[in-house]
Amino acid sequence: MASTTVSTTAVDRYFKISERGSSVAREIRGGLATFFAMSYIVVLNPLILSGADSAGNTLGIPRVAAATALVAGVLTIIMGVWAKHPFALATGLGVNAFVAVTIATHPGVTWPDMMGLVLVAGAVMFLLVLTGFRTAVFNAVPEGLKTAIVVGIGIFITLIGLVNAGFVRRIPDAAGTSVPLSLGIDGRLIGWPSLVFVVGLILTIALMVRRVRGAILIGIIGATILANVVELVFHIGPSFVPGQKPNPAGWSLVVPGLGSVRPVDLSLLGQANPVGAFAHLGALAAVLMAFVILLSIFFDAMGTMVGLAREAGNIDAQGNIPNVDRVLLVDAFGAIAGGGSSVSSNQIFVESGAGIGEGARTGLASIVTGIMLLLAMFLTPLINLVPFEAVAPALVVVGFLMFQQVAKIDWKDVGIAIPAFLTIGLMPFTYSIANGLGAGFVSYVIVRLFQGRAKEVHPLMWAVAAAFLLFFALGPVEQALGL
Secondary structure, X not given: OHHHHHHHHHHHHHXXXXXXOOOHHHHHHHHHHHXXXXXXXXXXHHHHOOOOOOOOOOOOHHXXXXXXXXXXXXHHHHHHHHHOOOOOEEEOHHHHHHHHHHHHHOOOOOHHHHHHHHHHHXXXXXXXXXXXXXXXXXXXXXXXXXXXXXXXXXXXXXXXXXXXXXXXXXXXXXXXXXXXXXXXXXXXXXXXXXXXXXHHHHHXXXXXXXXXXXXXXXXXXXXXXXXXXXXXXXXXXXXXXXXXXXXXXXXXXXXXXXXXXXXXXXXXXXXXXXXXXXXXXXXXXXXXXXXXXXXXXXXXXXXXXXXXXXXXXXXXXXXXXXXXXXXXXXXXXXXXXXXXXXXXXXXXXXXXXXXXXXXXXXXXXXXXXXXXHHHHOOEOHHHHOOOHHHHHHHHHHHHHHHHHHHHHOOOOOHHHHHHHHHHHHHHHHOXXXXXHHHHHHHXXXXXXXXXXXXXXXXXXXXXXXXXXXXXXXXXXXXXXXXX
């Protein structure tokens, strides 16, 4: 009994569990909630990276799935043990989509070439953290914009949940004559998956209102049980299968059910070619691509880190995040590891908010999440049992929790209010944290300039705004250069 107490006390001291108002049980629940909320990436990332390159080679879905789970698991454990924050890492959806589109539209570029660019961008990012530049940029961001980042991510994560559940859907409209989103299909909710989402959301809200411990995790488990029963009885199947007619009433990606133990193929590790793109595309085109990747991973992670840390209450009186340099180093290494493993850049995952909403406050939660991700390499039931529709309610509820900070923004100061509004609006409407940050940063320096208060703008904010202007104008720049 005494040894258990000593061990528990040592863990508590190391992770500052009690100091941050948490408990071991809450950290475990939070770690599990984060895992279930983000486990879909092990299924989705291989699908996004499934295309053939110019040489006709593919990465292979089983190999990408195994490497995705491995890299995410190891990085998340490092984040927990070393940086001591409840932030999980996995392949970032923005960068992997950019990588896939580039492969599809640039003849002559191979998968090793493209992943080599990700690795190069990650190496540059790592150097920027080591020199203190990335931390300095974080500190230069005004307090009002940092709060807007939290609110914007809250709305963004809510939209992710609603879209993943099929509650909100994109309207296929080539002519652009209608709104881009709608409720369900033709304004109506259809299919059992939608019912699973609604029941899960009501259950989670009811548990939170009644202040039940583990409300979010219980909501996920309850919705998961319902989803598996529904699939077992009605055999709904997926909403989309390549080569088959879409099924709008089907599960959005993961069909709930038991899987099996699968062999692990990690042969993708170490296949990236850091100089291939420079040889095949030319130095200028390769540098521009690397710049896009660099800017995305630089600001996506910074915005996510700010939002999650504030929601967890892991900030000091000056608004600083403890161990912020370690957090940023792990995140930068995630780009290197992701590129080197051919699964694209890994970064702090916004779905970590599910665990934070469950009460996670320390790195112990990340260790739990990381272990589950490593197990997911072998045990597909960990992923297959939980469809999007079962975890989407947790994301909606977490979005509400983060949105509450909107009251802290000084809406009477247009120099903060306008950039905050653009940050909050563009994150969900463009489906990108980086785009929202860019709009906020650029408008902040412009409005302060027009107000005659340019001296209040930190020099780094001017530099970052200029970088974002180049980022937004990259299309015309490439056209002008004939790239």
